[in-house]
Amino acid sequence: MSQLIVREAFALSALNTFALPAQAAQYCALSDSSQLPEVLAAQQRSGLALFVLGGGSNLLLTQNLDAFVLHMTTQGxxxxxxxxxxxxxxxxxxxxxxxxxxxxxxxxxxxxxxxxxxxxxxxxxxxxxxxxxxxxxxxxxxxxxxxxxxxxxxxxxxxxxxxxxxxxxxxxxxxxxxxxxxxxxxxxxxxxxxxxxxxxxxxxxxxxxxxxxxxxxxxxxxxxxIRAEKLPDPRQLANAGSFFKNPLVPAQQALALLAQYPAMPSYPQADGQTKLAAGWLIEQAGWKGYRDGDAGVHANQALVLVNYGSATGAQMKALAQRIQTDIHERFAVALDIEPIVI
Ligand SMILES: Cc1cc2nc3c(=O)[nH]c(=O)nc-3n(C[C@H](O)[C@H](O)[C@H](O)COP(=O)(O)OP(=O)(O)OC[C@H]3O[C@@H](n4cnc5c(N)ncnc54)[C@H](O)[C@@H]3O)c2cc1C
Structure with a gap:
């Protein structure tokens, strides 16, 4: 059984695929689940909220994590x-x-x-x-x-x-x-x-x-x-995969949009709503390949926001908000962010 080590002010930039700079107030890796009681006791002593970390591929860290970060590394x-x-x-x-x-x-x-x-x-x-x-x-x-x-x-x-x-x-x-x-x-x-x-x-x-x-x-x-062709590899270009969820809209609204944009992909759902392709909407609005400093929209896949190097989480979030506002103004469709925003 390996010894539990709790670290303070631990850098997370290598532990999130967006490569965003942020620190965990306290950090502990759990490689053996039988040590969970010991870890939970350490978290309670810290007085910090718990945050469970996996591969960091679905996170947008816009600030330091004022939490006890439990990194799950158990194998088997x-x-x-x-x-x-x-x-x-x-x-x-x-x-x-x-x-x-x-x-x-x-x-x-x-x-x-x-x-x-x-x-x-x-x-x-x-x-x-x-x-x-x-x-x-x-x-x-x-x-x-x-x-x-x-x-x-x-x-x-x-x-x-x-x-x-x-x-x-x-x-x-x-x-x-x-x-x-x-x-x-x-x-x-x-x-x-x-x-x-x-x-x-x-x-x-x-x-x-x-x-x-x-x-x-x-x-x-x-x-x-297919994925390798379509999606950037985070090891080469930092990203968190699809940045927005595909929006669900009432069938009436989808029909009205289809009348205006006949090529728009749309997927009627069993519950009567229609799923639209967020990437198509963003591409139509001209955001594909857009770059503001190191924060950008991928050149081949409009649904993926990328960090070209030293963008901060706040810059990525600001870009996301500009896209959300624009899509809402053009199509009256609300885009929800898919990754967990800290
Ligand atoms: C290039 C790329 C492509 C992607 N493609 C897809 C795709 O096709 N489909 C898709 O659905 N997603 C996709 N994703 C998103 C991501 O890969 C998934 O959401 C993945 O499951 C996140 O796993 P993670 O271990 O990195 O989680 P993290 O990013 O570390 O955590 C994500 C959330 O899960 C919580 N969490 C993590 N581990 C645990 C645990 N053991 N117990 C409780 N809570 C936990 C965290 O607290 C956080 O809230 C993609 C991401 C990238 C970068």
Whole structure:
């Protein structure tokens, strides 16, 4: 068991993919979940609020974090049970997401392939119900173990308990309450995996490679290739992925906008609302490739804000607000920021 070290005024710039300068008032990495009681005691002694940190890929740090930052670095993944049509796997919160997806595929299990190459950790994946190419974590999550800081007890929650919605969950709504410790997924044997190929250019990509009967691993490779083409790698150009959520508007409003902009992508939802593509709206408004100092909108992907070097979180937020105001004035559509803003 490694010794717990609590650090003061700890720099977080290397621990968030936007590379934004900010310090944690106190910082402690948790590599062994059996040390949780000790960590919680240290946090209570500090008198600071708790903030759980994963891979820092969904954060906009606009100021120092006046908190006790608990960095989840716990490792471990395992197959819990394997039946003819369902496989149960479990991973600790600090496991990196994409290597975990690759591991499930290498074990011969399908179900997570569309979520390949999403940065971050397993423990953070349920927080915003990560989704890509027609699949969300709530489609595959079996259950998770978490520490409930409010009730001061360890709980096991199933997918229904997590109250998942589009890029949302109970964890996002009550951020200081939960520490997700490990997550279990219900997957499929590769051969009987129901593949989701309809969303985005997955099918075109596979047919381009002459793959008529794709395996989950083929779909994962296609998703990785499509994402690598479309999204900047945070190791090369600092960013936090999609910066705005795709807005939901009443069907009437979508029809009025479609009459004005017939090429506008729109996706009617089961609840009667229509989902619009935030990136399309931002591109139409002329923001793609815009740069103000080191804060900018990516040249190939209008949904991604980028830090070209030394932008601060406040500068990134100011740029985001200018875009939100402009989109509202042009289309009467409110854009919500996807990352957690500190
Ligand atoms: C290039 C790029 C592409 C992306 N693409 C996608 C995409 O396709 N789809 C998508 O949904 N997201 C995407 N994201 C966003 C991001 O990768 C995900 O939201 C990811 O799950 C965040 O994980 P993280 O470990 O980095 O979380 P962090 O950024 O560290 O934390 C995010 C939130 O989760 C909380 N949290 C973290 N770990 C825990 C835990 N163990 N217990 C409780 N709370 C916790 C934090 O307190 C914070 O509120 C992308 C980001 C980037 C940079």
């Amino acid at each position: 993944k395992r197959v819990l049970s394997q039946q003819a049509d369902v496989v149960l796997v479990e991973a600790e919160a600090g496991e990196a997401w994409h290597p975990f997806v690759l591991w499930t595929l290498s074990q011969g299990f399908g179900g997570l392939e569309n979520l390949s190459l999403i940065p971050g950790t397993v423990g953070a994946a349920p927080v915003q119900n990560i989704g890509a190419y027609g699949v969300e974590i709530n489609d595959r999550l079996h259950s998770l173990d978490a520490w409930d800081c409010q009730q001061e007890q360890l709980v096991t929650l199933n997918a229904q308990d997590c109250a998942f919605a589009y890029r949302d969950s109970c964890f996002k709504r009550e951020p200081a309450r939960w520490i997700i410790l490990r997550v279990r997924f219900a997957l499929y044997p590769a051969a009987s995996t129901p593949l989701a190929l309809e969303y985005g250019p997955i099918r075109q990509h596979l047919s381009h490679l002459d793959i008529a009967q794709p395996t989950p691993a083929d779909v994962s490779r296609a998703v990785c290739a």
